[in-house]
Amino acid sequence: xxxxxxxxxxxxxxxxLPGVRGIRAGDRFVETLLRGDGFLWMGYGAxxxxxxxxxxxxxxxxxxxxxxxxxxxxxxxxxxxxxxxxFACSLSPTSAPMEAYATVFPLTQLLRALAAQLIVLLFxx
Numbered sequence: 001x002x003x004x005x006x007x008x009x010x011x012x013x014x015x016x017l018p019g020v021r022g023i024r025a026g027d028r029f030v031e032t033l034l035r036g037d038g039f040l041w042m043g044y045g046a047x048x049x050x051x052x053x054x055x056x057x058x059x060x061x062x063x064x065x066x067x068x069x070x071x072x073x074x075x076x077x078x079x080x081x082x083x084x085x086x087f088a089c090s091l092s093p094t095s096a097p098m099e100a101y102a103t104v105f106p107l108t109q110l111l112r113a114l115a116a117q118l119i120v121l122l123f124x125x
Contacts, residue, residue: 011086049079066100073100078108 032038053075060066060074072088077100088097 013082015083052078067096069094069096070100073097074104077101077104080105080108080112 033042056078057071057075060071061068066074069088069092072092073085073096076082076084076088076097085097085101088101089095
């Protein structure tokens with residue numbers, strides 16, 4: 001496959017996933033935000049997203065001595081965030097971000113499935 005075709009397909013796939021999510025979530029976004037617990041849930045989401053990154057990034061950089069490009073791939077994989085991976089790959093001259101992403105992504109997917117099951121077992125009765 002030509003490199004240009006591969007790049008186009010990869011970029012379309014990376015843009016498609018968040019685009020579809022945004023279209024489905026956007027029709028009642030303002031209404032949900034202004035009425036009810038919209039701001040509270042946005043705060044929870046920001047906290048759940050930022051706290052692990054704020055703890056993992058310095059630990060990986062200082063304790064594991066990961067390079068910045070590998071660290072970006074690791075963080076993108078831990079969040080299962082293809083657009084972040086694309087951005088990291090565009091800034092890095094090596095394939096280190098993609099390798100770190102591929103290392104962490106399967107474990108993250110497994111832990112997400114297990115965490116969902118655990119939440120259901122613990123909190124749903």
